[in-house]
Amino acid sequence: MLDKNYYSMYQFKLDFEEECRKVGSQKFEIALRRGKEEVAVKTLKILPSNRVSENTRFVERVVKTMIWAYGGYHLYLKGDDAVIDEIQKIYSKTGERKFDVDFMSDVYQTPFVVEKVSGKMPKESRKAKMVGGNTKGRRIGFDAGGSDRKVTACIDGKVIFEKEVVWQPKLNDDPTYHKAGILDSINMGLKALDGKVDAIGVSSAGIVIDDELRVSSLFIKVPKSKLKSHVFRIYKDLEEHYGVPVNVSNDGDIAALAGAEFLNSGKVLGLALGTSEAAGYIDKDMHIVGYLNELAFVPVDANRFAIKDEWSGDIGVGCKYHSQDAVIKLAPEAKIEIDKNLILSEKLIVVQDLANKKDKRALSIFEKLGEYLAYSIMWYKEFYDIEHVVLYGRVVSGTGGDTLIAKAQKLLDSLNSGVKLVLPDEMVRRLGQSYTASTL
Template sequence: MSYFNFNAKPKFVSELDKGFRPAALENKAFLEAVEKSGKSASVKIAVERANGQVSTYNTVIFAEGKTEENLFYIERFVKTILWIHGGWKVIIGGPQYIGDYIKKAYTNGGLREFDANFMSRIYEKEFSVICTNIENVPDSNESTNPIGRHLNGCRIGLDLGGSDRKVSAVIDGKPVYSEEVVWHPKTQTDPDYHYKEIVEALKTAASHMPRVDAVGVSAAGVYVDNRVMVASLFLKVSDELFNKKVKDILINAVNELGNIPLEVANDGDVTALAGSIDLEDTNVLGLAMGTSEAGGYVDGKGNITGWLNELAFVPMDYNISAMVDEWSGDYGCGVKYFSQDAVIKLAPAAGIKLDSNLTPAEKLKVVQELHEKGDAGAAKIFETIGIYLGYTIAYYANFYDIKHTLILGRVTSGKGGNIIIDKATSVLKEEFPELAKKINMQLP
């Protein structure tokens, strides 16, 4: 069940998760009911992030009655745009009780305490919710970054993975050197280890070129103005050392080569950018299904937006009994639907018993091997993820202008990836035909 009761019935229901309540359908039914009531109240919501950038949305709720439904709808809406765009301030214009509810939710001890604290850490500002009149809510103020399409000159590309680091030296678009070195960043407590490894990689690449004109770095995590705000590479580093040595670690490492332009982007944005270049098109949403769900986006200009794109925390299932994410404490968020956790979650309903001593990655591999052998239950798991994906792409399309969705990650390896894409495409065609005409979903 969900807080809504507007007869939003999905045409695709998996026997492995009959309780799935797609946000795309639930919101559509809610807004149709508001319109049918003939009495709506306007709500305008803005989220402000780094450098004064603002993302703003307008919506409507019931003007009379349906208080619980209104609060549920707006709470899910605010959380969605916060994790898509990022922000340290939420500004809400509309009925006072709506703003008061959101303000309370994002305080210490509130429903969304985790979200508020996470955003405060990223943007290094105290998180706040401002309740005001609609006319005082600022309009969008967006800027994008045209990186990754410049091939002239001498450039270094550095990819910092959890188990290996890769670096390439490129002159006028042609690789002249590359190396892949095993390292162990997630187990190291001393960030001097990370710094030494990063500098060594940069200097090795630089030694194969007459000069260095620019450096690009990609890694999993959250980066603001080339600073490390959250990253699993520094999992074992204390907060004190993180603030002292990690936040500016990439800037300082590149400075060892001189005063050289630097661009840092997370893996999701880099994947979307690579897909955009390969497709020779724009408006690409990249989704990686692995340990978690990672996202990245390239806009209509072919640029990276600077949005947070942390889709693992975006609520896309309105079933209040859905599995809860252990980290955020919230239910129905992408991490439990588009990652190895999704496969593990669905396995019991598919009649597959997994050894509790196995790691999540090993459990995924067991299911994939069963699928390769023709196991019907394993096939249903990937079909269910495809159903999730079809409805969720439709939900994401309310916030991203999408022409291409690039799906990758270890969950999509083998035959399962094709099943996921095929089922998601079927959902779009049946439930959202206009989007199906516009959005192309594919594997790399």
């Protein structure tokens, strides 16, 4: 059995709750603000006050999940003082989660705060955005990817023009390069519409807050000093340039929206298993709800010796279990030798080629990834209302992907999850990201 020390967050939660039933429990409340009218809340049962370290460990993992699933800059805690004190130390400029604190401070442009509450806690509230389904009139959709940019022009939902252009946003430190590329694509769409457009929709890699691009790998080379003045409003400024409404969404949410429209159903989590783990979410009312959905940093393995993520400095987080990294990580244990000189995507292909030939060692890796996925979805269900998970990305392709999905679905069914996994092959043929963006 591969990765025999894997201890899913879902099982960790069940074990913690069982211990609470055995020895007694106390109430612990969490609220996380990500906007004036946007607050996520969670009420937990934790162990008695003499179990501080165990309580802190569990509460911290829940807090971490909320931060990266929902996003936020003000954490309110009510309950055991000793646990709150520990969380305040951990989520500080000098604490273990310094990365998280700094990241959220940058995203929301305000210092990250952990507040101990003795009185009333903030109530749950959210500002959902109805998106998609807008096909009337002359519309342009633009999709900004890491290696190509695509524009789609439509009249009353009918595609009249599409164009994909290779670009290199991650290699350029001058944001005028990015702006010129964006305008070039949209102008091509505008020309196809005879210079008349009613609305523009944008799908972009990165974190979008109030139609502003706060963090994105597309601008990784751009100096931090230029981000606020040149990047944050790079899409929203299109409103003034073209004189029409512009709606901007994260590409993960757009992928989830395409899935929701294809399924004609909400409660959809979109997951891309590729270089890392990317996600988007559409609620029961077919709304984008403004969650961060950065599940790459959400803890999924509670094993104290789980693999470390080099970027965030944390262990057991999603990007190491739902990506090509997971396949590569398990290869030596499965007795598969891979040339160390290959780049990561090539290493993945080596294992996938073996899986396509029905190599049992390779198939065992994808079975383990299916196990990872099923238990992670069970953990995600504690924070999202999910009925369908739409899967994208190179990791779920080929025989290996089929094996992964079959294992995950079997496990999800055995756990009475009520969740169905969906591959978007047909949907991708019907709806591209830029087309879906045009309907925002």
